[in-house]
Amino acid sequence: MALEHPHLSAEEIQPHLENENRVLVVSELQESHDFPSLSSHSQVNHCPVAHCPHLLQFPNDGILLAWLDEKTGKSRSWKTHVSYHSTVVSLREALRAHGYDLLMDLSDDEHYASYLLIVQQWAGTRAASSHHTGEITPATYNHRLATISSFFDYVKRMRLYRGDNPIDALARRKVSDQQGARAIEMIEMRKRLASIDRTTEPGRRDYALLSVALQTAQRGQALADMQIGHLSWSGTKLTIRFPRAKGGQMDDKELERETSAVLVDYLQYQYGESWQEQREAPVWVSYSHNHSRGRKLSIQAIEQICAKHLQTSKSHVIRHTASLALDDLGVPTSEIQTFLRHANIATTSTYLKRQKRAHNRYGRDLEQVFGISTTYDED
Numbered sequence: 001m002a003l004e005h006p007h008l009s010a011e012e013i014q015p016h017l018e019n020e021n022r023v024l025v026v027s028e029l030q031e032s033h034d035f036p037s038l039s040s041h042s043q044v045n046h047c048p049v050a051h052c053p054h055l056l057q058f059p060n061d062g063i064l065l066a067w068l069d070e071k072t073g074k075s076r077s078w079k080t081h082v083s084y085h086s087t088v089v090s091l092r093e094a095l096r097a098h099g100y101d102l103l104m105d106l107s108d109d110e111h112y113a114s115y116l117l118i119v120q121q122w123a124g125t126r127a128a129s130s131h132h133t134g135e136i137t138p139a140t141y142n143h144r145l146a147t148i149s150s151f152f153d154y155v156k157r158m159r160l161y162r163g164d165n166p167i168d169a170l171a172r173r174k175v176s177d178q179q180g181a182r183a184i185e186m187i188e189m190r191k192r193l194a195s196i197d198r199t200t201e202p203g204r205r206d207y208a209l210l211s212v213a214l215q216t217a218q219r220g221q222a223l224a225d226m227q228i229g230h231l232s233w234s235g236t237k238l239t240i241r242f243p244r245a246k247g248g249q250m251d252d253k254e255l256e257r258e259t260s261a262v263l264v265d266y267l268q269y270q271y272g273e274s275w276q277e278q279r280e281a282p283v284w285v286s287y288s289h290n291h292s293r294g295r296k297l298s299i300q301a302i303e304q305i306c307a308k309h310l311q312t313s314k315s316h317v318i319r320h321t322a323s324l325a326l327d328d329l330g331v332p333t334s335e336i337q338t339f340l341r342h343a344n345i346a347t348t349s350t351y352l353k354r355q356k357r358a359h360n361r362y363g364r365d366l367e368q369v370f371g372i373s374t375t376y377d378e379d
Contacts, residue, residue, distance in 0.1 A: 087147045088148065102151075205287065218319070228267070230243065303315050306318070
């Protein structure tokens with residue numbers, strides 16, 4: 001990782017290195033006669049996280065790897081690791097394209113302003129490889145900045161960077177309450193479940209998957225990671241141990257009898273009567289007519305199932321729907337908080353408020369008052 005600014009000579013950069021407010025400790029080591037250049041014995045290796053697509057150049061990328069380990073070490077989530085890793089690598093490439101770098105001396109106001117402009121444009125630009133279209137959502141923009149800000153907070157805490165966190169200077173975008181997947185009304189969800197053709201392989205799986213999702217309100221990745229070994233019996237009910245719930249916490253969810261029976265019916269069809277013996281086998285498998293057939297469903301595949309049956313690719317809609325249904329049934333907010341594993345009840349209250357905002361409790365009264373009807377007199 002190049003740490004000096006490419007537009008400054010060694011003589012020009014030295015005054016900046018003496019500025020205690022904006023100086024990179026590693027740069028001082030490189031300038032010192034007592035320490036060799038960090039890149040003099042660099043080695044390129046694969047990322048130690050299996051199947052991560054990024055390469056690491058050691059020792060320069062040691063800081064990045066240490067931060068990634070701290071961020072995702074608890075949850076051991078491959079998706080989270082790759083998301084963070086890809087975000088930092090993407091910004092670093094954008095900065096280097098303009099002659100800058102992720103960690104560098106920013107004591108010069110002109111360089112500081114240019115650096116921020118590059119970061120701002122990068123955060124609001126969709127990657128060329130993205131299969132999505134349109135503008136970046138405010139939530140995505142804010143998430144990118146939050147990821148980079150977390151990296152700077154780490155290197156500052158580890159005394160590897162003494163400058164200010166430059167990301168703090170960038171304003172976050174306002175996220176509309178209307179963004180994201182909206183909950184499906186109970187009756188409508190009941191109809192959509194009933195419409196699934198359970199005589200087909202995908203239909204049997206999809207019905208079981210959506211039923212389990214509604215019973216547990218788990219996120220899409222936690223559902224995708226389910227293995228048969230995570231299931232255990234408690235009388236006539238199955239309990240699922242989700243080892244990778246949000247925050248890396250273990251989360252046990254008991255299924256009711258009918259949901260347990262639906263899941264067992266699917267597993268017996270897929271694996272036979274001895275399905276419980278295949279503990280490391282994925283619960284949800286692909287029925288695609290390609291190389292993925294029989295393999296674990298990806299989070300993208302689960303999103304496609306939601307799009308097919310629920311008319312939205314946002315798997316989070318199931319979590320919204322389950323929580324709103326409980327609220328409609330009169331379940332106290334504190335119990336919904338426990339069900340959703342929210343750390344703060346205020347989060348649950350906001351969560352429910354957003355989902356109910358479009359609901360007009362007086363809508364039927366207004367229809368009757370104004371005589372709104374599908375029938376009319378032809379006179």
